[in-house]
Amino acid sequence: MFEDKPQWVCQVCGWIYDETVGDPDSGIPPGTRFEDIPDDWMCPECLVTKEDFVLLSV
Numbered sequence: 001m002f003e004d005k006p007q008w009v010c011q012v013c014g015w016i017y018d019e020t021v022g023d024p025d026s027g028i029p030p031g032t033r034f035e036d037i038p039d040d041w042m043c044p045e046c047l048v049t050k051e052d053f054v055l056l057s058v
Contacts, residue, residue, distance in 0.1 A: 007056040008034045013046040016056060 005019035017023065017037075022030040026044055028037055034053070042049060 008053040009056045010043045012048050015045040
């Protein structure tokens, strides 16, 4: 059975990091868990750090 990957939302701009999609423009391949993203990664929309993201409840 297919299990959805978690999504994380930027508290500043609302951009959503979807683990299924990743962030290829920033070198984060699809399937990368949020916890495995490097600490120096920044939101592609507003440039805040991972600390400004929270788990999106569905």
